[in-house]
Amino acid sequence: MTGFLNKMKYPGRWSLFRSDDRLLLMIFAIIVGICSGLAALLLNRGLETMLEWLHHYRFYWWAIFLPAAGAALSSLFLEKIVNEGAGHGVPEVIYAVSRYGGLLRLRSSFSRLISSFLTIGSGGSAGPEAPVVMSGAAIGSNIAQAFSLNDRQRVALVGCGAAGAIAAIFNAPISGMVFAIEVILGEWSTMNIIPIAIAAVAGTEVSRLLKGNQIAFAHRDFNIHFHDILACVGLAVFCALVSILLTRALRSMHHVSKGVTLPLWVRAAIGGSMVGAIGYFLPYVLGEGYHAIRTAIEGGFSGGFLLVTVIALVKVLATALTLGSGGSGGIFAPCLVIGAFVGLSFHRFMAMVWSSVHWVNEGCFALLGMAGLISGILQAPLTGIFLVIEITGGYEVILPLIVVSAISTTLCHYLEPASFYLKDLVEQGQLLRPGTDARVLTDLSVQELLETDCICVHPDMRLVDFIDIVKSSHRNYFPVEDQQSRQFVGMIHLDDIRPYLFDPAMHHAVLTGQLMNPHVKTVSLHDDLSEVLQKMDADHIFSMPVVSYSRFLGMISKATLLDQYRKELMVQTGRF
Amino acid sequence: MKLPMKTVAGGLNLPVSTIDRWIRQGRIPIQRSGIDVVFSHAALEKWAATHNLPFSLNGSQANDLPPEALESLVAAMQRGKVCHRVAGTDAVAVLRSAVDCIDFLSKDIRDELFEKLIEREGLASTGIGNGIAIPHPRDPLSRPPETPIIATCFLEKPIDFNAIDDHPVSVFFLLISPTVKHHLHLLSRLSFCIRDKAFVAFLRAHPDGAALFSRIAEFEKQLDDL
Numbered sequence: 001m002t003g004f005l006n007k008m009k010y011p012g013r014w015s016l017f018r019s020d021d022r023l024l025l026m027i028f029a030i031i032v033g034i035c036s037g038l039a040a041l042l043l044n045r046g047l048e049t050m051l052e053w054l055h056h057y058r059f060y061w062w063a064i065f066l067p068a069a070g071a072a073l074s075s076l077f078l079e080k081i082v083n084e085g086a087g088h089g090v091p092e093v094i095y096a097v098s099r100y101g102g103l104l105r106l107r108s109s110f111s112r113l114i115s116s117f118l119t120i121g122s123g124g125s126a127g128p129e130a131p132v133v134m135s136g137a138a139i140g141s142n143i144a145q146a147f148s149l150n151d152r153q154r155v156a157l158v159g160c161g162a163a164g165a166i167a168a169i170f171n172a173p174i175s176g177m178v179f180a181i182e183v184i185l186g187e188w189s190t191m192n193i194i195p196i197a198i199a200a201v202a203g204t205e206v207s208r209l210l211k212g213n214q215i216a217f218a219h220r221d222f223n224i225h226f227h228d229i230l231a232c233v234g235l236a237v238f239c240a241l242v243s244i245l246l247t248r249a250l251r252s253m254h255h256v257s258k259g260v261t262l263p264l265w266v267r268a269a270i271g272g273s274m275v276g277a278i279g280y281f282l283p284y285v286l287g288e289g290y291h292a293i294r295t296a297i298e299g300g301f302s303g304g305f306l307l308v309t310v311i312a313l314v315k316v317l318a319t320a321l322t323l324g325s326g327g328s329g330g331i332f333a334p335c336l337v338i339g340a341f342v343g344l345s346f347h348r349f350m351a352m353v354w355s356s357v358h359w360v361n362e363g364c365f366a367l368l369g370m371a372g373l374i375s376g377i378l379q380a381p382l383t384g385i386f387l388v389i390e391i392t393g394g395y396e397v398i399l400p401l402i403v404v405s406a407i408s409t410t411l412c413h414y415l416e417p418a419s420f421y422l423k424d425l426v427e428q429g430q431l432l433r434p435g436t437d438a439r440v441l442t443d444l445s446v447q448e449l450l451e452t453d454c455i456c457v458h459p460d461m462r463l464v465d466f467i468d469i470v471k472s473s474h475r476n477y478f479p480v481e482d483q484q485s486r487q488f489v490g491m492i493h494l495d496d497i498r499p500y501l502f503d504p505a506m507h508h509a510v511l512t513g514q515l516m517n518p519h520v521k522t523v524s525l526h527d528d529l530s531e532v533l534q535k536m537d538a539d540h541i542f543s544m545p546v547v548s549y550s551r552f553l554g555m556i557s558k559a560t561l562l563d564q565y566r567k568e569l570m571v572q573t574g575r576f
Numbered sequence: 577m578k579l580p581m582k583t584v585a586g587g588l589n590l591p592v593s594t595i596d597r598w599i600r601q602g603r604i605p606i607q608r609s610g611i612d613v614v615f616s617h618a619a620l621e622k623w624a625a626t627h628n629l630p631f632s633l634n635g636s637q638a639n640d641l642p643p644e645a646l647e648s649l650v651a652a653m654q655r656g657k658v659c660h661r662v663a664g665t666d667a668v669a670v671l672r673s674a675v676d677c678i679d680f681l682s683k684d685i686r687d688e689l690f691e692k693l694i695e696r697e698g699l700a701s702t703g704i705g706n707g708i709a710i711p712h713p714r715d716p717l718s719r720p721p722e723t724p725i726i727a728t729c730f731l732e733k734p735i736d737f738n739a740i741d742d743h744p745v746s747v748f749f750l751l752i753s754p755t756v757k758h759h760l761h762l763l764s765r766l767s768f769c770i771r772d773k774a775f776v777a778f779l780r781a782h783p784d785g786a787a788l789f790s791r792i793a794e795f796e797k798q799l800d801d802l
Contacts, residue, residue: 101601150602443601448594567590567629571603574627 022194025153029195032143032160033202036136037168040203041210043113043128043135044169050121051287063123064276067286070122071272071327072265074115078328079264082111088126088323088330089134090421093158093184096141098425098432098439101151102158108138115328123279123286124272125318126329132169133330136161136203137184156192159185163196164203171207171214172390175383176200182380183421186433217290217297217392222364224400227357232368232400235346236407239372242342243335243412246316246377247420250331253324264326271325275318284311285318288329289337296340296366297392305348312341331420335373343369367392368404375405376412379419384409435573441529444568446546449529449561450554457492458483459513466512467501470494479545479552480516488552490516491545522547523556532556578607579615579633587633588624646758647724649765650793656727656750658785663732667697671711674729674748681721688717689752703739706776710766712751712759724753724762730782747779769795 057063078084084105085092089112096104112131120126140161144154159180167176177193177200185192257267279286295301301308319334343365351359367388375384384405389395412419418426425431432439455473457466459480469478478492490513497515500506521539523532525548536544536558543557585592598604605619617633624631659677664670675690692713696702703709727750734744749766753759769775769792778791 151600152602443597445593448591448597450591564590564594567588568594570627570629571598 021153024149025156025191025195026198028143028147028149028153028157029160029198030202032136032140032157033164033167033199034206035139035143036132036161036164036199037203037206039109039113039135039139040128040132040165040168041207043117043132046117047121047128047288050117051123054121054123061280064280065273067119067123067276067279067322067327068269068272070118070120071124071275071322071325072269074118074124074328075265075268075326077118078111078115082107084108084111088112088130088328090130090183090330091424093134093137093162094186094421095425095430096137097155097158097185098434099430099442102137102141102144102155104138104141104158106138106142109135109142112328116330119272119322119327119329120288122272123276124322124327124329125275125285125287125289125315125334126322126327127288127331127333127335128329129166129169129332130330131328132165133162133179133184136163136165140199152191155185156195159192159196160199163200164206167200167203168207170387170391171204171211172387173197173200173204175387175390176203178386179380179383182383183378187435217294217367222360222394222396224360224364224397225358228360228364229400229403231346231350231359232403233407234350235343235365235368236372236404237411238342238346239339239369239404239408240376240411240415242312242316242338243373243376243408244415246319246331246335246338246373247416247423249316249320250324250420251423253320257325268326271321271327275321278314278318278321282311282314284337285315288333289315290333293336293340293366293370296344297363299361299363301344301362305345305352308341308345308348312338312345315341331377332374335377336370339370339373340366341369342373343367364394364397364400367394367397368400371401372404372408376408377420379409379413379422381405381409435569438530440565440568440572441533443572444529444561444564446523446525446527446529446532446556449556449564450546451557451560452554454479454552454555456481456552457512459489459511459516461512462508463500463510463512463515464507466492466515467507470501475555477543477545477555478512479555480512481552485550487550488522488545488547489513490518491520492516520545524548525553529561533558533561579617579620581613581615583633584615584620587620587631588629646761649726649762649769649796650789652724652726652762653728653789653792654785655723656725656752658728658730658788660730660782660784661732662729662748664735666735667737668694670731670735670748671697674711674727674750677729678725678727678750678752685717685719689713692717693750697738701738701740703737703745704767704770705739705741705743706770707734707739707743707746707780708749708770708776709737709739709745709747710749710751710763712753712763716754716756716759717752720754721752722754724751724758726751726762726766728785728788730779765796765799768799 054066093104096102112134116126116128116131120128137158138161140157141154144157162184163176163180166179167173177197180196181188181192257271260267284292315334315338319331323329323331344362346369347359347362347365371384371388374387375381385401388401389398422431429438432442454475454477455469456479457469460483476494479488480490480492481487482489492512492515496517500510521535521544523544523546525546532544536542542559543555546553546556581592581595585595595604599606599613605623606613607616621631657677662670662673662677664673671693672690675686675693678686693711696712696714702711729748729750731746731748734746737745739745751759751762753762775791
């Protein structure tokens with residue numbers, strides 16, 4: 001009976017779940033996809049209601065303080081109540097995936113939903129996608145923990161959560177799948193792709209059941225000519241430049257905000273009120289901006305070249321102010337808005353310069369601009385292409401879409417080698433994609449490479465006795481320990497003392513304490529292997545002693561490291 | 577077949593902590609029974625093969641003999657013979673007579689041994705001084721004996737063997753080993769005995785087998801006590 005109860009307590013040990021790992025993952029993928037889809041819809045519906053409700057008050061002068069209040073409340077909630085950092089959360093998910101096998105806190109599954117609801121609902125310029133990705137990922141991670149799944153399975157479920165969330169919010173299963181694999185996991189393997197695809201389908205189904213099967217941004221048919229495709233090259237360059245501008249604006253606003261010695265919520269409020277002030281004159285820049293995108297794609301936007309360009313640039317500023325000052329939300333939706341306006345602006349420019357040419361409808365350029373911005377900022381061309389195709393239902397634009405995405409990604413990569421999501425991680429050296437050198441070295445620990453077959457000697461030993469020990473050892477290194485305290489005092493390397501070994505006159509006259517090197521560099525058990533290797537390379541040595549609390553634990557050598565490194569790499573990159 | 581973690585770690589030649597981490601990360605196939613982790617031999621072998629990892633459960637190498645498995649000098653000498661008055665006027669003739677003393681080896685093996693001894697003497701003399709030589713083939717014979725053999729030959733009259741101290745040689749220790757490792761082990765023990773001046777003098781008196789063995793046994797006891 002107790003055995004049965006014990007088994008019930010840990011669902012991870014139910015024999016049903018242990019029968020086949022892949023089946024198990026597929027079942028969990030459905031659950032995670034549904035949960036993260038629901039979370040995404042919840043935020044989406046909440047934001048729609050909130051924005052609609054506040055819409056009536058936008059014309060009062062005090063409405064400029066609404067985003068300030070939202071951003072301040074959001075940062076207070078994150079900082080004081082759930083104790084989480086500001087920002088959109090995607091880098092945290094990528095970091096958790098690469099460093100801790102996708103381990104995320106339970107509270108992350110709702111914290112960003114609430115904070116971004118406050119920020120965006122009040123009018124802040126940010127997107128709800130990154131918060132729902134974080135939330136979906138945390139749901140996947142916590143379900144995996146509840147069922148005591150291993151790291152690999154947990155990472156797959158984190159990907160499922162992200163895919164389900166994106167799929168549900170945009171009614172776009174392929175984008176969800178591609179985003180999860182290309183951006184979040186960075187690893188294309190069957191082990192991940194199948195459950196993630198299932199989760200994306202589950203998330204989309206939830207969205208279709210509750211919201212109806214509607215394409216997010218429907219558009220008219222486009223009649224694309226060859227000269228339109230040529231013009232795309234120019235659009236892609238524009239998109240890349242605006243992507244770089246947005247990335248740099250976000251980062252520099254973040255640095256400026258960090259330099260101010262006010263509490264975080266006050267900084268968020270200042271940023272928010274500035275956004276509110278901008279929004280008072282240009283309401284297009286407020287909120288997640290789905291409405292503005294819809295108008296742009298339908299070709300119903302009446303403003304001229306100048307107005308459209310100003311909106312695109314002001315949206316960049318508003319997004320930088322909202323997110324840089326401490327508001328909570330993602331850059332996905334702002335990217336789509338900015339992209340749409342960059343597209344419109346480029347179309348107006350082309351129509352002005354070559355007025356005799358019959359250009360395709362401006363909605364098409366808005367759509368291509370969106371793909372260009374997403375591909376440029378995320379440096380994830382596939383996500384950009386599939387997202388725009390799915391949210392607009394426009395397969396006929398596939399050719400110019402690929403051209404814009406590819407060129408924009410390449411140019412952005414040239415100017416900013418790491419994408420917006422990965423920039424901080426790359427700078428901290430924490431981007432550890434599977435199968436890379438950094439990942440292998442992080443996974444291996446000094447403990448695993450420890451060679452414990454060294455014979456310890458003490459400093460008062462005569463050379464003749466030491467030679468007897470040399471005879472019975474097959475190592476060239478001999479750690480020297482104090483006889484009483486057993487503390488590590490130095491190291492003898494045979495190469496250093498070879499001349500004395502063959503000199504019988506020295507055998508009784510020299511003590512090991514005189515032969516040892518007392519200033520040998522040591523490694524501790526918790527050192528990073530990349531640092532250990534750097535030390536070895538700097539001093540041209542192949543072995544180092546591992547010492548913890550003045551006690552010798554063993555040696556670490558490049559030979560053993562190579563052996564283990566190779567095995568680790570084979571296991572990490574091979575198929576299960 | 578179910579395997580415990582330690583055996584698996586040994587089979588893959590990895591520390592247990594690595595296997596532990598691989599289980600946590602889901603990189604190695606396991607079966608759970610309750611909270612215990614067990615490995616299936618067949619699944620693990622398949623997994624190791626697809627990942628190109630060496631995996632074998634009988635990890636110790638065959639030629640890595642533990643020290644106690646190596647023969648003692650006395651046993652090898654008793655297996656060979658002690659021959660007195662071995663005839664011959666030059667090195668080749670004496671070597672031939674010495675080889676023929678080991679009459680329990682077949683004619684073919686004796687011929688091969690003789691050829692290899694001559695070959696080895698051509699490289700450098702095995703006369704190590706004090707009237708003693710240790711002729712031996714450079715490599716083990718094509719059909720080596722299962723255990724090492726040392727034949728002790730006292731020569732009828734000392735001959736010029738090109739020894740390092742240019743003294744004529746009167747005693748041969750003919751050494752035949754199944755492996756180089758055995759050879760080095762016995763050679764090191766033998767040279768320990770020969771370094772003793774009293775033993776060299778004792779050999780000059782051409783002692784009989786029993787006396788020789790008891791002397792050697794004394795030396796070996798000293799060596800083992802070290």
